[in-house]
Amino acid sequence: MPTMTTTRDDRPTLGAHSDGESAPAVIETSGLTKTYGHVAALKALDLSVRKNSIFGFLGPNGAGKSTAMKLLLGLARPTSGSGSIFGNDIVSENFQIRRRVGYLAQDPRYYGHMTARETLRFVARFFYSGPESAIERRLDESLLLVGLSDRADRRVRSFSGGELQRLGLAQAQINDPELLILDEPAASLDPMGRRDVLEIMARLRDEQNTTIFYSTHILDDVQRVSDSVAILDRGRLLAQAPIGELLTVGGAGVTVYELALRGQSGTVLEQARTRVRSQSWISSLDEFPEKGGERHWIVRATDQSAADENLLRLVLATRGVKVTGFGRKRQSLEEAFFDLIEKGGSGEV
Protein backbone atom coordinates (compact mmCIF):
# COMPACT_ATOMS: atom_id res chain seq x y z
CA MET A 1 0.00 0.00 0.00
CA PRO A 2 1.20 3.54 -0.62
CA THR A 3 2.31 5.64 2.33
CA MET A 4 -0.69 7.45 3.75
CA THR A 5 0.06 10.70 5.53
CA THR A 6 -2.23 13.34 6.85
CA THR A 7 -1.84 17.03 6.30
CA ARG A 8 -3.03 19.68 8.65
CA ASP A 9 -6.35 19.95 6.95
CA ASP A 10 -6.77 16.20 7.38
CA ARG A 11 -6.74 15.42 3.69
CA PRO A 12 -5.15 12.05 3.09
CA THR A 13 -2.26 12.19 0.66
CA LEU A 14 -0.71 9.34 -1.26
CA GLY A 15 2.87 9.70 -0.15
CA ALA A 16 3.64 12.88 -2.04
CA HIS A 17 7.33 13.21 -2.72
CA SER A 18 9.47 16.13 -1.89
CA ASP A 19 9.80 18.29 -4.93
CA GLY A 20 13.25 17.03 -5.70
CA GLU A 21 14.73 20.27 -6.96
CA SER A 22 17.92 18.36 -7.59
CA ALA A 23 16.20 15.79 -9.80
CA PRO A 24 16.75 16.34 -13.51
CA ALA A 25 13.94 17.84 -15.53
CA VAL A 26 12.07 15.39 -17.73
CA ILE A 27 9.90 18.02 -19.41
CA GLU A 28 11.14 21.53 -20.08
CA THR A 29 9.48 24.20 -22.15
CA SER A 30 10.58 27.72 -22.89
CA GLY A 31 8.18 30.29 -24.23
CA LEU A 32 6.06 27.54 -25.75
CA THR A 33 3.27 29.25 -27.65
CA LYS A 34 0.42 28.02 -29.83
CA THR A 35 -2.02 30.19 -31.69
CA TYR A 36 -4.93 29.16 -33.90
CA GLY A 37 -5.59 32.10 -36.17
CA HIS A 38 -5.95 35.04 -33.82
CA VAL A 39 -6.66 32.87 -30.79
CA ALA A 40 -3.74 32.21 -28.48
CA ALA A 41 -4.30 28.75 -27.00
CA LEU A 42 -0.99 28.79 -25.14
CA LYS A 43 1.08 31.84 -24.27
CA ALA A 44 4.81 31.51 -23.66
CA LEU A 45 4.66 28.50 -21.37
CA ASP A 46 7.76 27.93 -19.26
CA LEU A 47 7.42 24.59 -17.57
CA SER A 48 9.80 22.29 -15.76
CA VAL A 49 8.70 18.83 -14.65
CA ARG A 50 11.18 16.96 -12.48
CA LYS A 51 11.96 13.30 -12.81
CA ASN A 52 10.03 10.85 -10.64
CA SER A 53 7.37 13.35 -9.66
CA ILE A 54 3.64 13.63 -10.14
CA PHE A 55 2.98 16.97 -11.73
CA GLY A 56 -0.60 18.26 -11.73
CA PHE A 57 -1.56 20.55 -14.58
CA LEU A 58 -4.59 22.58 -13.56
CA GLY A 59 -6.83 25.03 -15.27
CA PRO A 60 -10.38 25.71 -16.30
CA ASN A 61 -11.78 24.48 -19.62
CA GLY A 62 -10.01 26.07 -22.54
CA ALA A 63 -6.98 26.97 -20.44
CA GLY A 64 -4.64 25.29 -22.91
CA LYS A 65 -3.79 22.10 -20.98
CA SER A 66 -4.61 19.66 -23.77
CA THR A 67 -2.89 21.91 -26.30
CA ALA A 68 0.27 21.87 -24.20
CA MET A 69 0.15 18.08 -23.99
CA LYS A 70 -0.35 17.73 -27.72
CA LEU A 71 2.59 20.03 -28.36
CA LEU A 72 4.76 17.91 -26.09
CA LEU A 73 3.82 14.76 -28.00
CA GLY A 74 4.33 16.29 -31.44
CA LEU A 75 0.63 16.04 -32.28
CA ALA A 76 0.59 19.80 -32.85
CA ARG A 77 3.35 22.22 -33.79
CA PRO A 78 4.28 25.19 -31.62
CA THR A 79 3.84 28.64 -33.14
CA SER A 80 6.92 29.76 -31.22
CA GLY A 81 9.07 28.71 -28.31
CA SER A 82 10.60 25.34 -27.69
CA GLY A 83 10.34 22.29 -25.51
CA SER A 84 12.13 19.10 -24.74
CA ILE A 85 11.39 15.76 -23.14
CA PHE A 86 14.33 13.65 -21.95
CA GLY A 87 16.45 16.29 -23.67
CA ASN A 88 14.85 15.52 -27.05
CA ASP A 89 13.31 18.39 -28.97
CA ILE A 90 9.53 18.07 -29.10
CA VAL A 91 9.37 19.02 -32.78
CA SER A 92 12.34 17.40 -34.46
CA GLU A 93 12.81 14.42 -32.16
CA ASN A 94 9.28 13.54 -31.14
CA PHE A 95 9.56 9.99 -32.48
CA GLN A 96 12.28 9.23 -29.91
CA ILE A 97 10.11 10.87 -27.25
CA ARG A 98 7.07 8.75 -28.08
CA ARG A 99 9.05 5.56 -27.57
CA ARG A 100 9.54 6.45 -23.91
CA VAL A 101 6.18 8.05 -23.14
CA GLY A 102 2.69 6.78 -22.39
CA TYR A 103 -0.26 9.01 -23.26
CA LEU A 104 -3.90 8.99 -22.28
CA ALA A 105 -6.03 11.49 -24.16
CA GLN A 106 -9.01 13.33 -22.74
CA ASP A 107 -12.15 11.44 -23.80
CA PRO A 108 -10.09 8.59 -25.29
CA ARG A 109 -11.40 6.81 -28.39
CA TYR A 110 -10.25 3.49 -29.74
CA TYR A 111 -11.13 1.29 -32.70
CA GLY A 112 -14.59 -0.05 -31.97
CA HIS A 113 -14.08 -3.28 -33.86
CA MET A 114 -11.25 -4.31 -31.53
CA THR A 115 -11.63 -5.94 -28.16
CA ALA A 116 -9.80 -4.56 -25.13
CA ARG A 117 -7.13 -7.23 -25.52
CA GLU A 118 -6.74 -6.52 -29.23
CA THR A 119 -6.44 -2.81 -28.49
CA LEU A 120 -3.64 -3.42 -26.01
CA ARG A 121 -1.95 -5.86 -28.42
CA PHE A 122 -2.17 -3.21 -31.15
CA VAL A 123 -0.47 -0.67 -28.88
CA ALA A 124 2.12 -3.13 -27.55
CA ARG A 125 3.26 -3.96 -31.07
CA PHE A 126 4.36 -0.38 -31.63
CA PHE A 127 6.87 -0.97 -28.86
CA TYR A 128 7.67 -4.67 -28.89
CA SER A 129 8.34 -7.09 -31.70
CA GLY A 130 7.94 -10.19 -29.58
CA PRO A 131 8.04 -12.86 -28.46
CA GLU A 132 4.29 -13.35 -28.58
CA SER A 133 4.13 -15.08 -25.20
CA ALA A 134 5.85 -12.13 -23.50
CA ILE A 135 3.53 -9.67 -25.21
CA GLU A 136 0.49 -11.69 -24.17
CA ARG A 137 1.76 -11.81 -20.61
CA ARG A 138 2.14 -8.03 -20.62
CA LEU A 139 -1.43 -7.68 -21.90
CA ASP A 140 -2.77 -9.90 -19.13
CA GLU A 141 -0.90 -7.90 -16.49
CA SER A 142 -2.18 -4.62 -17.86
CA LEU A 143 -5.76 -5.85 -18.01
CA LEU A 144 -5.52 -7.09 -14.44
CA LEU A 145 -3.95 -3.83 -13.30
CA VAL A 146 -6.95 -1.80 -14.44
CA GLY A 147 -9.56 -4.41 -13.57
CA LEU A 148 -10.61 -5.29 -17.10
CA SER A 149 -9.58 -8.95 -17.19
CA ASP A 150 -13.18 -10.11 -17.26
CA ARG A 151 -13.98 -7.75 -20.14
CA ALA A 152 -10.81 -8.37 -22.11
CA ASP A 153 -12.55 -9.98 -25.06
CA ARG A 154 -15.47 -7.58 -25.32
CA ARG A 155 -15.51 -5.13 -28.20
CA VAL A 156 -14.43 -1.66 -27.19
CA ARG A 157 -17.49 -0.08 -28.81
CA SER A 158 -19.63 -1.54 -26.02
CA PHE A 159 -17.48 -0.06 -23.24
CA SER A 160 -18.77 2.60 -20.85
CA GLY A 161 -16.88 5.84 -20.26
CA GLY A 162 -15.28 4.46 -17.12
CA GLU A 163 -14.21 1.25 -18.86
CA LEU A 164 -12.70 3.27 -21.70
CA GLN A 165 -10.78 5.31 -19.16
CA ARG A 166 -9.41 2.17 -17.54
CA LEU A 167 -8.44 0.80 -20.94
CA GLY A 168 -6.79 4.16 -21.58
CA LEU A 169 -4.64 3.77 -18.50
CA ALA A 170 -3.73 0.21 -19.46
CA GLN A 171 -2.65 1.19 -22.95
CA ALA A 172 -0.74 4.23 -21.67
CA GLN A 173 1.47 2.13 -19.41
CA ILE A 174 1.85 -0.94 -21.61
CA ASN A 175 5.37 0.08 -22.67
CA ASP A 176 6.49 0.67 -19.10
CA PRO A 177 7.01 4.35 -19.91
CA GLU A 178 9.43 6.66 -18.15
CA LEU A 179 6.90 9.48 -18.51
CA LEU A 180 3.12 9.25 -18.43
CA ILE A 181 1.16 12.14 -19.91
CA LEU A 182 -2.44 11.82 -18.78
CA ASP A 183 -5.13 14.24 -19.90
CA GLU A 184 -7.94 14.13 -17.34
CA PRO A 185 -7.27 10.51 -16.31
CA ALA A 186 -10.03 10.39 -13.70
CA ALA A 187 -12.65 12.43 -15.49
CA SER A 188 -15.14 9.65 -16.31
CA LEU A 189 -14.60 7.57 -13.22
CA ASP A 190 -16.73 7.10 -10.13
CA PRO A 191 -15.13 7.91 -6.73
CA MET A 192 -13.79 4.35 -6.36
CA GLY A 193 -12.34 4.42 -9.83
CA ARG A 194 -10.76 7.80 -9.14
CA ARG A 195 -9.17 6.53 -5.99
CA ASP A 196 -7.79 3.52 -7.88
CA VAL A 197 -6.34 5.73 -10.60
CA LEU A 198 -4.62 7.95 -8.05
CA GLU A 199 -3.20 4.92 -6.30
CA ILE A 200 -1.89 3.51 -9.54
CA MET A 201 -0.28 6.84 -10.35
CA ALA A 202 1.39 6.95 -6.94
CA ARG A 203 2.60 3.37 -7.34
CA LEU A 204 4.00 3.98 -10.79
CA ARG A 205 5.95 6.90 -9.39
CA ASP A 206 7.13 5.07 -6.28
CA GLU A 207 7.80 1.61 -7.68
CA GLN A 208 8.72 2.33 -11.27
CA ASN A 209 10.24 5.80 -10.94
CA THR A 210 7.74 6.94 -13.55
CA THR A 211 7.25 10.66 -13.96
CA ILE A 212 3.57 11.57 -14.31
CA PHE A 213 2.36 14.75 -15.93
CA TYR A 214 -1.40 14.95 -15.77
CA SER A 215 -4.20 17.42 -16.13
CA THR A 216 -7.39 17.42 -14.15
CA HIS A 217 -10.29 19.52 -13.00
CA ILE A 218 -10.60 17.60 -9.75
CA LEU A 219 -8.64 19.75 -7.33
CA ASP A 220 -9.01 17.35 -4.45
CA ASP A 221 -7.22 14.65 -6.46
CA VAL A 222 -4.37 17.00 -7.24
CA GLN A 223 -3.87 17.82 -3.62
CA ARG A 224 -3.88 14.14 -2.68
CA VAL A 225 -1.32 12.89 -5.11
CA SER A 226 0.73 15.66 -6.71
CA ASP A 227 4.25 16.72 -5.87
CA SER A 228 4.13 19.86 -7.98
CA VAL A 229 1.42 21.86 -9.63
CA ALA A 230 1.10 24.31 -12.48
CA ILE A 231 -2.00 26.45 -12.92
CA LEU A 232 -2.93 27.63 -16.35
CA ASP A 233 -5.66 30.07 -17.33
CA ARG A 234 -6.51 31.24 -20.85
CA GLY A 235 -3.20 29.92 -22.11
CA ARG A 236 -1.13 31.70 -19.49
CA LEU A 237 0.84 30.05 -16.71
CA LEU A 238 -0.28 31.60 -13.43
CA ALA A 239 1.78 29.56 -11.03
CA GLN A 240 4.15 26.63 -10.87
CA ALA A 241 5.37 25.33 -7.56
CA PRO A 242 5.69 22.32 -5.30
CA ILE A 243 2.27 21.63 -3.85
CA GLY A 244 3.36 22.47 -0.29
CA GLU A 245 4.66 25.84 -1.38
CA LEU A 246 1.52 26.64 -3.30
CA LEU A 247 -0.67 25.85 -0.32
CA THR A 248 1.38 27.87 2.12
CA VAL A 249 -0.14 31.27 2.78
CA GLY A 250 1.75 34.49 3.31
CA GLY A 251 3.34 35.75 0.21
CA ALA A 252 7.01 36.42 -0.43
CA GLY A 253 9.14 36.31 2.73
CA VAL A 254 6.20 35.90 5.08
CA THR A 255 5.06 32.70 6.72
CA VAL A 256 1.68 32.59 8.38
CA TYR A 257 1.03 30.46 11.47
CA GLU A 258 -2.25 29.50 13.07
CA LEU A 259 -2.61 28.81 16.77
CA ALA A 260 -5.61 27.69 18.78
CA LEU A 261 -5.17 28.41 22.46
CA ARG A 262 -6.82 29.01 25.81
CA GLY A 263 -5.72 31.22 28.65
CA GLN A 264 -6.63 31.03 32.33
CA SER A 265 -7.36 34.73 32.13
CA GLY A 266 -7.25 37.66 29.75
CA THR A 267 -4.09 38.86 31.47
CA VAL A 268 -2.28 35.64 30.74
CA LEU A 269 -3.22 35.85 27.09
CA GLU A 270 -2.13 39.49 26.95
CA GLN A 271 1.27 38.46 28.34
CA ALA A 272 1.62 35.83 25.64
CA ARG A 273 0.63 38.30 22.93
CA THR A 274 3.13 40.87 24.14
CA ARG A 275 5.89 38.29 24.32
CA VAL A 276 5.26 37.14 20.75
CA ARG A 277 4.84 40.65 19.31
CA SER A 278 8.13 41.74 20.88
CA GLN A 279 10.10 39.42 18.61
CA SER A 280 11.81 41.15 15.72
CA TRP A 281 10.76 38.38 13.29
CA ILE A 282 7.05 38.78 14.04
CA SER A 283 5.30 41.23 11.72
CA SER A 284 1.73 40.88 13.02
CA LEU A 285 -0.52 38.95 15.37
CA ASP A 286 -4.29 38.94 14.98
CA GLU A 287 -6.59 37.31 17.51
CA PHE A 288 -10.10 36.00 16.89
CA PRO A 289 -12.45 34.65 19.54
CA GLU A 290 -13.71 31.10 19.04
CA LYS A 291 -16.49 29.08 20.67
CA GLY A 292 -15.96 27.96 24.26
CA GLY A 293 -13.56 30.76 25.08
CA GLU A 294 -10.84 29.48 22.76
CA ARG A 295 -8.74 32.03 20.85
CA HIS A 296 -7.53 31.78 17.31
CA TRP A 297 -4.29 33.54 16.45
CA ILE A 298 -2.97 34.38 13.01
CA VAL A 299 0.73 35.16 13.31
CA ARG A 300 2.85 36.46 10.46
CA ALA A 301 6.59 35.84 10.69
CA THR A 302 9.33 37.23 8.51
CA ASP A 303 11.87 34.59 9.59
CA GLN A 304 10.40 31.15 9.06
CA SER A 305 13.31 29.34 10.67
CA ALA A 306 13.11 31.39 13.86
CA ALA A 307 9.33 31.05 13.97
CA ASP A 308 9.44 27.30 13.48
CA GLU A 309 11.88 26.98 16.34
CA ASN A 310 10.62 29.55 18.82
CA LEU A 311 7.03 30.60 18.26
CA LEU A 312 5.31 27.70 20.00
CA ARG A 313 7.94 27.73 22.74
CA LEU A 314 7.32 31.45 23.39
CA VAL A 315 3.60 30.97 23.77
CA LEU A 316 3.92 27.93 26.01
CA ALA A 317 6.46 29.77 28.17
CA THR A 318 3.58 31.89 29.48
CA ARG A 319 2.11 30.07 32.49
CA GLY A 320 -1.61 29.45 32.22
CA VAL A 321 -1.69 29.20 28.42
CA LYS A 322 -2.72 25.96 26.76
CA VAL A 323 -2.12 25.48 23.03
CA THR A 324 -4.59 23.12 21.34
CA GLY A 325 -3.50 23.67 17.78
CA PHE A 326 -0.40 24.94 16.04
CA GLY A 327 0.95 24.93 12.52
CA ARG A 328 1.66 26.85 9.39
CA LYS A 329 -1.51 28.17 7.85
CA ARG A 330 -2.22 26.39 4.60
CA GLN A 331 -4.94 27.07 2.15
CA SER A 332 -6.74 24.40 0.24
CA LEU A 333 -5.79 23.94 -3.36
CA GLU A 334 -9.25 25.13 -4.26
CA GLU A 335 -8.61 28.42 -2.45
CA ALA A 336 -5.19 28.79 -4.07
CA PHE A 337 -6.63 27.91 -7.48
CA PHE A 338 -9.47 30.39 -7.40
CA ASP A 339 -7.25 33.04 -5.86
CA LEU A 340 -4.75 32.70 -8.69
CA ILE A 341 -7.41 32.52 -11.39
CA GLU A 342 -9.11 35.65 -10.08
CA LYS A 343 -5.85 37.55 -9.68
CA GLY A 344 -4.70 36.29 -13.05
CA GLY A 345 -7.90 37.48 -14.63
CA SER A 346 -7.38 40.97 -13.28
CA GLY A 347 -3.78 40.96 -14.31
CA GLU A 348 -2.41 41.09 -10.78
CA VAL A 349 -0.10 38.11 -11.09
Add this chain to the structure above:
Amino acid sequence: MKSREEVLGPNDRGTAEKNTEKPEEQVALEPVGGPPSGIRNLVGKENGEWAAGPSLAAHGIIWMFIVALISAAVAFIRGEMEPGYTPKDINDAGALMFFVLGSVASVIAVVAKTQGAIIGEKQLGTAAWVLSKPASRRAFVLAKLAVHFRWLLAVTLLFPALVFYGLMAAISTLPPPPLHFLGGLAILALGLLFYLALSLLLGTTFESRGPLAGGVFGFMVGGFMIANYAPWLTAAFPWLFFQSGYYLVTRGQIPAYGLISIPATALWIIVFVLLALRRFERAEL
Protein backbone atom coordinates in the same frame (compact mmCIF):
# COMPACT_ATOMS: atom_id res chain seq x y z
CA MET B 1 -8.23 -2.23 -10.11
CA LYS B 2 -5.27 -4.10 -8.75
CA SER B 3 -1.94 -2.69 -7.77
CA ARG B 4 1.05 -3.55 -9.91
CA GLU B 5 2.54 -5.22 -6.87
CA GLU B 6 -0.49 -7.46 -6.56
CA VAL B 7 -0.39 -8.17 -10.26
CA LEU B 8 3.30 -8.60 -10.79
CA GLY B 9 4.60 -9.68 -7.43
CA PRO B 10 6.84 -7.59 -5.22
CA ASN B 11 10.09 -8.32 -7.01
CA ASP B 12 9.00 -7.71 -10.55
CA ARG B 13 8.53 -3.97 -10.49
CA GLY B 14 10.25 -2.76 -7.37
CA THR B 15 13.39 -1.56 -9.10
CA ALA B 16 15.04 1.49 -7.67
CA GLU B 17 16.33 2.66 -11.01
CA LYS B 18 14.80 1.90 -14.38
CA ASN B 19 16.75 -0.46 -16.56
CA THR B 20 19.35 -1.26 -13.95
CA GLU B 21 17.66 -4.41 -12.75
CA LYS B 22 15.31 -5.54 -15.45
CA PRO B 23 12.38 -7.75 -14.54
CA GLU B 24 12.26 -11.09 -16.24
CA GLU B 25 9.52 -10.07 -18.66
CA GLN B 26 11.34 -6.93 -19.78
CA VAL B 27 14.31 -8.98 -20.80
CA ALA B 28 12.01 -11.25 -22.74
CA LEU B 29 10.23 -8.46 -24.62
CA GLU B 30 12.10 -7.29 -27.69
CA PRO B 31 11.77 -3.60 -28.56
CA VAL B 32 10.80 -2.65 -32.09
CA GLY B 33 13.53 -1.12 -34.25
CA GLY B 34 13.73 2.47 -35.48
CA PRO B 35 11.61 4.39 -38.00
CA PRO B 36 9.78 4.00 -40.32
CA SER B 37 7.85 2.21 -37.66
CA GLY B 38 4.43 0.77 -37.16
CA ILE B 39 3.61 0.02 -40.81
CA ARG B 40 3.09 -3.71 -40.23
CA ASN B 41 0.99 -3.06 -37.18
CA LEU B 42 -1.08 -0.43 -38.98
CA VAL B 43 -1.55 -2.67 -42.02
CA GLY B 44 -2.77 -5.39 -39.68
CA LYS B 45 -5.22 -2.97 -38.07
CA GLU B 46 -6.57 -1.79 -41.44
CA ASN B 47 -6.97 -5.37 -42.62
CA GLY B 48 -8.73 -6.24 -39.39
CA GLU B 49 -11.10 -3.32 -39.83
CA TRP B 50 -12.02 -4.52 -43.34
CA ALA B 51 -12.48 -8.10 -42.20
CA ALA B 52 -14.29 -7.39 -38.92
CA GLY B 53 -17.31 -5.45 -40.06
CA PRO B 54 -20.04 -6.18 -42.56
CA SER B 55 -18.51 -3.86 -45.16
CA LEU B 56 -16.45 -6.56 -46.86
CA ALA B 57 -19.51 -8.73 -47.44
CA ALA B 58 -21.65 -5.74 -48.40
CA HIS B 59 -19.16 -4.37 -50.90
CA GLY B 60 -18.49 -7.87 -52.22
CA ILE B 61 -22.16 -8.59 -52.88
CA ILE B 62 -23.05 -5.18 -54.30
CA TRP B 63 -20.15 -4.93 -56.74
CA MET B 64 -20.38 -8.56 -57.73
CA PHE B 65 -24.00 -7.98 -58.68
CA ILE B 66 -23.46 -4.67 -60.46
CA VAL B 67 -20.11 -5.22 -62.15
CA ALA B 68 -20.14 -8.95 -62.94
CA LEU B 69 -23.73 -10.10 -63.04
CA ILE B 70 -25.33 -7.09 -64.75
CA SER B 71 -22.53 -6.99 -67.36
CA ALA B 72 -22.87 -10.68 -68.08
CA ALA B 73 -26.67 -10.40 -68.12
CA VAL B 74 -26.51 -7.59 -70.67
CA ALA B 75 -24.22 -9.70 -72.86
CA PHE B 76 -26.57 -12.66 -72.51
CA ILE B 77 -29.68 -10.61 -73.38
CA ARG B 78 -27.96 -9.00 -76.38
CA GLY B 79 -26.96 -12.43 -77.61
CA GLU B 80 -30.51 -13.71 -77.21
CA MET B 81 -32.01 -10.65 -78.88
CA GLU B 82 -29.63 -10.65 -81.84
CA PRO B 83 -29.40 -14.15 -83.33
CA GLY B 84 -26.73 -12.96 -85.74
CA TYR B 85 -24.33 -12.00 -82.92
CA THR B 86 -21.03 -13.87 -82.98
CA PRO B 87 -19.30 -14.88 -79.75
CA LYS B 88 -17.03 -11.85 -80.19
CA ASP B 89 -20.05 -9.53 -80.49
CA ILE B 90 -21.45 -10.95 -77.28
CA ASN B 91 -18.06 -10.55 -75.58
CA ASP B 92 -17.80 -6.96 -76.81
CA ALA B 93 -21.25 -6.09 -75.46
CA GLY B 94 -20.38 -7.62 -72.09
CA ALA B 95 -16.92 -6.02 -72.02
CA LEU B 96 -18.31 -2.53 -72.61
CA MET B 97 -20.67 -2.91 -69.66
CA PHE B 98 -17.97 -4.48 -67.51
CA PHE B 99 -15.45 -1.70 -68.08
CA VAL B 100 -18.00 1.11 -67.68
CA LEU B 101 -19.54 -0.36 -64.53
CA GLY B 102 -16.17 -1.42 -63.12
CA SER B 103 -14.79 2.06 -63.63
CA VAL B 104 -17.75 3.77 -61.94
CA ALA B 105 -18.00 1.14 -59.20
CA SER B 106 -14.40 1.60 -58.18
CA VAL B 107 -14.90 5.36 -57.70
CA ILE B 108 -18.11 4.92 -55.71
CA ALA B 109 -16.49 2.24 -53.56
CA VAL B 110 -13.44 4.44 -52.94
CA VAL B 111 -15.65 7.29 -51.71
CA ALA B 112 -17.93 5.03 -49.67
CA LYS B 113 -15.11 3.25 -47.95
CA THR B 114 -12.40 5.86 -47.57
CA GLN B 115 -14.18 9.17 -47.02
CA GLY B 116 -13.74 8.66 -43.29
CA ALA B 117 -10.42 6.86 -43.46
CA ILE B 118 -8.38 9.87 -42.43
CA ILE B 119 -11.02 12.51 -41.69
CA GLY B 120 -12.94 10.12 -39.42
CA GLU B 121 -9.81 9.24 -37.50
CA LYS B 122 -8.92 12.91 -37.13
CA GLN B 123 -12.41 13.74 -35.88
CA LEU B 124 -12.66 10.79 -33.50
CA GLY B 125 -9.20 11.26 -32.06
CA THR B 126 -7.95 7.79 -32.96
CA ALA B 127 -5.32 9.33 -35.28
CA ALA B 128 -3.95 11.37 -32.38
CA TRP B 129 -4.00 8.29 -30.18
CA VAL B 130 -2.12 6.11 -32.67
CA LEU B 131 0.38 8.84 -33.47
CA SER B 132 1.13 9.40 -29.80
CA LYS B 133 2.79 5.97 -30.05
CA PRO B 134 6.01 5.38 -31.96
CA ALA B 135 4.21 5.17 -35.30
CA SER B 136 5.21 7.34 -38.21
CA ARG B 137 2.64 9.51 -39.94
CA ARG B 138 3.94 8.20 -43.24
CA ALA B 139 3.16 4.65 -42.13
CA PHE B 140 -0.32 5.74 -41.05
CA VAL B 141 -1.18 7.03 -44.56
CA LEU B 142 0.65 4.33 -46.54
CA ALA B 143 -1.02 1.54 -44.57
CA LYS B 144 -4.42 2.96 -45.51
CA LEU B 145 -3.39 3.30 -49.15
CA ALA B 146 -2.08 -0.26 -49.36
CA VAL B 147 -4.88 -2.00 -47.50
CA HIS B 148 -7.78 -0.08 -49.02
CA PHE B 149 -6.31 -0.63 -52.49
CA ARG B 150 -5.99 -4.33 -51.83
CA TRP B 151 -9.57 -4.83 -50.65
CA LEU B 152 -11.23 -2.36 -53.01
CA LEU B 153 -9.41 -3.94 -55.93
CA ALA B 154 -10.58 -7.35 -54.79
CA VAL B 155 -14.24 -6.47 -54.21
CA THR B 156 -14.86 -4.03 -57.06
CA LEU B 157 -12.70 -5.49 -59.81
CA LEU B 158 -10.86 -8.77 -59.21
CA PHE B 159 -13.61 -11.05 -57.90
CA PRO B 160 -16.24 -9.58 -60.25
CA ALA B 161 -13.77 -9.96 -63.13
CA LEU B 162 -13.23 -13.64 -62.34
CA VAL B 163 -16.96 -14.31 -62.22
CA PHE B 164 -17.62 -12.16 -65.29
CA TYR B 165 -14.93 -13.96 -67.28
CA GLY B 166 -16.33 -17.34 -66.31
CA LEU B 167 -19.87 -16.29 -67.20
CA MET B 168 -18.75 -14.87 -70.55
CA ALA B 169 -17.01 -18.13 -71.35
CA ALA B 170 -20.32 -19.88 -70.71
CA ILE B 171 -22.52 -17.32 -72.52
CA SER B 172 -20.43 -16.66 -75.65
CA THR B 173 -18.64 -20.04 -75.64
CA LEU B 174 -15.46 -18.12 -76.54
CA PRO B 175 -14.15 -15.94 -73.72
CA PRO B 176 -12.29 -12.66 -74.38
CA PRO B 177 -8.51 -12.99 -74.88
CA PRO B 178 -7.23 -13.48 -71.32
CA LEU B 179 -4.10 -11.31 -71.57
CA HIS B 180 -6.00 -8.41 -73.07
CA PHE B 181 -8.69 -8.81 -70.45
CA LEU B 182 -6.04 -8.78 -67.73
CA GLY B 183 -4.48 -5.69 -69.31
CA GLY B 184 -7.83 -3.92 -69.30
CA LEU B 185 -8.33 -4.91 -65.70
CA ALA B 186 -4.89 -3.51 -64.83
CA ILE B 187 -5.89 -0.18 -66.41
CA LEU B 188 -9.03 -0.06 -64.23
CA ALA B 189 -6.90 -0.97 -61.21
CA LEU B 190 -4.66 2.00 -61.95
CA GLY B 191 -7.75 4.20 -62.11
CA LEU B 192 -8.89 2.84 -58.77
CA LEU B 193 -5.52 3.67 -57.25
CA PHE B 194 -5.73 7.19 -58.70
CA TYR B 195 -9.09 7.89 -57.04
CA LEU B 196 -7.93 6.28 -53.80
CA ALA B 197 -4.82 8.47 -53.72
CA LEU B 198 -7.00 11.51 -54.48
CA SER B 199 -9.40 10.55 -51.67
CA LEU B 200 -6.56 10.20 -49.16
CA LEU B 201 -5.06 13.52 -50.26
CA LEU B 202 -8.42 15.23 -49.77
CA GLY B 203 -8.72 13.45 -46.42
CA THR B 204 -5.51 15.11 -45.28
CA THR B 205 -6.72 18.46 -46.64
CA PHE B 206 -10.29 18.77 -45.37
CA GLU B 207 -11.81 18.34 -41.94
CA SER B 208 -15.21 17.04 -43.08
CA ARG B 209 -16.35 14.33 -45.46
CA GLY B 210 -18.53 16.42 -47.77
CA PRO B 211 -15.73 18.16 -49.67
CA LEU B 212 -13.90 14.86 -50.01
CA ALA B 213 -16.85 12.98 -51.47
CA GLY B 214 -17.78 15.94 -53.65
CA GLY B 215 -14.19 16.32 -54.82
CA VAL B 216 -13.75 12.70 -55.88
CA PHE B 217 -17.20 12.32 -57.50
CA GLY B 218 -16.92 15.77 -59.03
CA PHE B 219 -13.59 14.88 -60.56
CA MET B 220 -15.02 11.75 -62.16
CA VAL B 221 -18.27 13.33 -63.42
CA GLY B 222 -16.51 16.52 -64.48
CA GLY B 223 -14.02 14.42 -66.41
CA PHE B 224 -16.77 12.73 -68.42
CA MET B 225 -18.16 16.15 -69.31
CA ILE B 226 -14.77 17.67 -70.09
CA ALA B 227 -14.05 14.74 -72.41
CA ASN B 228 -16.70 16.10 -74.78
CA TYR B 229 -15.33 19.63 -74.89
CA ALA B 230 -11.58 19.21 -74.35
CA PRO B 231 -10.77 15.66 -75.42
CA TRP B 232 -7.03 16.31 -75.24
CA LEU B 233 -7.37 16.65 -71.46
CA THR B 234 -8.44 13.02 -71.20
CA ALA B 235 -4.86 12.06 -72.01
CA ALA B 236 -3.76 13.49 -68.68
CA PHE B 237 -6.27 11.77 -66.41
CA PRO B 238 -7.99 8.38 -66.05
CA TRP B 239 -11.43 9.59 -67.14
CA LEU B 240 -11.57 7.36 -70.21
CA PHE B 241 -9.83 4.35 -68.74
CA PHE B 242 -12.98 2.33 -69.36
CA GLN B 243 -12.55 3.01 -73.09
CA SER B 244 -8.88 2.04 -72.99
CA GLY B 245 -9.75 -1.22 -71.29
CA TYR B 246 -12.62 -1.89 -73.65
CA TYR B 247 -10.51 -1.22 -76.76
CA LEU B 248 -7.69 -3.36 -75.45
CA VAL B 249 -10.07 -6.31 -74.98
CA THR B 250 -12.11 -5.84 -78.15
CA ARG B 251 -9.52 -4.47 -80.59
CA GLY B 252 -6.27 -5.56 -79.04
CA GLN B 253 -4.96 -2.00 -78.80
CA ILE B 254 -5.31 1.18 -76.79
CA PRO B 255 -5.97 4.56 -78.45
CA ALA B 256 -3.18 7.14 -78.31
CA TYR B 257 -4.85 9.30 -75.64
CA GLY B 258 -5.25 6.15 -73.55
CA LEU B 259 -1.60 5.23 -73.92
CA ILE B 260 -0.58 8.67 -72.68
CA SER B 261 -3.11 8.70 -69.85
CA ILE B 262 -1.63 5.56 -68.25
CA PRO B 263 1.80 6.99 -67.34
CA ALA B 264 0.19 10.38 -66.69
CA THR B 265 -2.17 8.78 -64.17
CA ALA B 266 0.72 6.92 -62.56
CA LEU B 267 2.49 10.24 -62.19
CA TRP B 268 -0.59 11.84 -60.64
CA ILE B 269 -0.80 8.98 -58.16
CA ILE B 270 2.78 9.59 -57.08
CA VAL B 271 2.11 13.33 -56.77
CA PHE B 272 -1.09 12.78 -54.76
CA VAL B 273 0.57 10.32 -52.40
CA LEU B 274 3.56 12.59 -51.83
CA LEU B 275 1.27 15.55 -51.22
CA ALA B 276 -0.89 13.50 -48.84
CA LEU B 277 2.20 12.42 -46.89
CA ARG B 278 3.47 15.99 -46.74
CA ARG B 279 0.14 17.38 -45.63
CA PHE B 280 -0.41 14.70 -43.01
CA GLU B 281 3.14 15.16 -41.72
CA ARG B 282 2.15 18.75 -40.85
CA ALA B 283 -1.40 18.00 -39.73
CA GLU B 284 -2.49 19.17 -36.28
CA LEU B 285 -4.20 16.29 -34.51
